[in-house]
Amino acid sequence: MKAFNFTTFDPPTFILTGIPGLEDAHIWISIPFAAFYMAALLGNFTVLSIVVKEQSLHKPMYLLICMLALSDIVTSTSFIPKALGIFWFNLKSITLAGCLTQLFCFQATATVHSGVLMIMAIDRYVAICNPLRYTSILTNARITKLGLVCVVRAVLFILPLPVLLSRLLFCASRIIPHTYCDNMAVAKLSCGDITGSRMYGLALAFVVTGFDVTVIAMSYVLIIRAVLRISSKKANQKALSTCTAHILVILMAYPPGLFSTLAYRFSEGITPSVHIILANLTYLMPPMLNPIVYGIKTKELREKVVAFIGRRFLIGITDYATT
Template sequence: MQETPFCLRVGHLLPYSMSDSNTTDFTNPSTFILLGIPGLEVAHIWISIPFCIMYAIAVLGNFTILFIVKREPSLHRPMYYFLCMLAVTDLVLSTSILPKMLSIFWFNTREIDFSACLTQMYFVHCFLVMESGILVAMALDRYVAICNPLRYSTTLTNHMVVKIGLAVVLRSGIFVLPYILLARLWPYCRTNIIPHSYCEHIAVVKLACADIRISSYYGLFVLLSVIGLDVIFIAVSYIQILRAIFNLPTKDARLKTLGTCSSHLCVILAFYIPALFSSLMYRFGHTVPLHFHILIANVYLLLPPMLNPIIYGVRTKQIWDRLHKILLPVKG
């Protein structure tokens, strides 16, 4: 089975003795051991610096977005409500991994409770799916605003925005829940050492001494049926949007309308390109060094939360103008 060479491979990475935990039989350990970034233990302190900077920018930027939208009545519109949902999702996503990661990098506290590990796994994957759903909702907002502008206010009402938000939350919670149920079901009798900096789904279930194909297949099902369908929906929406834009009579009108989509397009690329790269590399990049896998997985969870508020803050005139007024108030 594929789990055996995996466990043997991580055995030599331990910088300390685990009382031969790779060979000692046990059933469902009370704790797991997170290695951080195997092979780069000596550089953990240095790696933590850019991660901390990314997280600080993400927290500051997303809270700023939430503050500006709350304070500015002119921004109380569906587009900005979805942006607030995205900001909250980014905050939870980055916060779900970084504190524990820093405790590993700074204090070498590598143990994580079994239940806490599964909770972290749930939050990471649930909010990744949720972010994808919010990007779909934002694509729908742009589609209605550009292709059916006269029906925008009657289609995307506040009540409809709430329903869309609840649907996104419920979808992500329901689809990710089997990850946890299956991970709790498997017996972990071979090792409790996770060669990762957080409890990533595949990294955890690979430690089980059982046939985990159902977990692997379900993960692939979620990737294709949920994330894949989201990408298709966004692509179809933007095909219709571009058709509507190119039918506009003047170049200035086309550029102005396209500019209203530019922020969303940048956020889509920042989320899906690293996601696709990370997923394909984790499943098929068997010759890629393990530490590179882990670095990409960490960057993938920290980069979009950092970039999203910057993209919307710089490229959205209403947010930029309000931020400018807050930072540089006009003196009377």
Template sequence: MITHVASLLLSSGTLPGTSMNSCNATQGHPPFFILQGIPGMEDKHRWISIPFSSMYFVTVLGNCTILFTISTERSLHKPMFLLLYLLALTDLGMSTTTIPKVLCIFWFGQSKISYEGCLTQLFFIHSISAMQSSILMTMALDRYVAICEPLRYATILSNSRIGLIGIVSLLRAILFILPMPILLQKMPFRANHVIPTTYCEHMAVVKMVCVDTTINRIYGLVVALLVVGLDISAIASSYVLIIRAILHLSSKEAHLKAVNTCTTHICVMLVSYTPSLFSFLTHRFGRGIPPHIHTILGNLYFLVPPMLNPIIYGVKTKEFRDKVIKYGCWKKEPVTIAHG
């Protein structure tokens, strides 16, 4: 999988605009950073906020609907839906970590973010991304067990085991990401502390450092390879085994049923990977692409997948859709007519 954690790979390259001489102007860290917003489009921030706020509203509504429905319906307390519950938590956390501040920049011009607040946002952006990577990898494992080991499904993936996977994913994310803000705390920053984007993430903050950042860049590369690389490998291996199992099925009806069980997860993966992959490639190879395009693509990662994931599951999963309709519609009470 390629999540926003993949942006850590970007900091393994040359950091443009980092001047060693500017260290004389600032010792230690600044009291705050200034988030520029979308470079070159500051006069259009109010208009851009309309689709941003609309998508964020749909994101909150959709993911809260998932959380409420799965929490209240005991029939949905199954591994597949518990994983969907965890995915909704990460989607909600990812967008809420960034988008409210983005809207404050667009609406009120509140571009200042404290140094501590910036590092906190950095930590949550990358740790939630790492946890989301684990969840999507576990979803691929869930589909593998459902198709290749259906008789052992309840044994291999019990509800308690899903809870344990969630805890391990959280601990892994914290342990891998926590050193990033800790390393940055010990470094001096440039006098010009304007971050030309709408949020604080590792690459953007590292570019503000005026000393050698080799350790930060190497650590970011290692984390990206361990988290993203291992999860992608696990997902790819799961689907290779799934495809092989499907090809050995005898009837066409069995083929279609097996494929249908995977389409929802495949759609979610495509929605999650495409914006971040496109953003990664444009940052890495698109030197001629304007900065505002980079920033908009980065923000789409926090908006599009969290908004579309609940819609995909609502459309593709009948059991979940029926429960949502149950809560979304008024039940008509029978009318009793008295005779005589």
């Protein structure tokens, strides 16, 4: 029998093309990407610095907001700088080790983000359904331990993804039509059997995300049931208003992420350029918007942010007047 004519390369080096079909527009596309990324860094670092400095904010809810901010920073930083390097400097090459590291960091922090949203739902449930026991049930130490559990869970569940990819045999084709190393984009370059990577990635999306969404849904069912038992309409509105920020963040995280995951595997009607832009925005917009949502909807945090900006403005005016 005639042998198959393919070659392998070792060590593998891949080429990230950016957004195929829109190469001429990379510079223009990079402008909103860079703006969103800088806004995400500014917003999340501002939230972190304010919560760390203000003793009055050293509470479980704000500790969870800090965890969310950290996961947002790492998630966006794991892929946006490389994407901007492609857009601005044509830095398209990436080694297998670099590709797998990026994939692991991106997927792990996204999983941590989901876990933190789940803990936030539990936090809202306890605050509304068991307000008198809130401080004894959810202490800062307990929230910290739950956060560490989210990190350990993410590492244990995500680590098999790069391990499975590292064992694949990669053929001569090394072009990844994407701005970052997605699990399936890398797996499709292999000339071996990718069933394991495909099935594990899909199962991961449904099992981990499914578990978190189920806990969140159960928490809100119990919250709604408790709120409906309150006779005062004003008390109802006050209880539900404490959940508004969390609900908005959930809506920005899960539906777009699930759509992006399923579209990449099953949809043939979406052009690659549209899918890649949506995939980037899916993990770029929430890090930018989450600090704004919590800054606006959380009164105590909003007051501290306004005071912080006011102090910075006055310091700037004073420095300008003295020069």
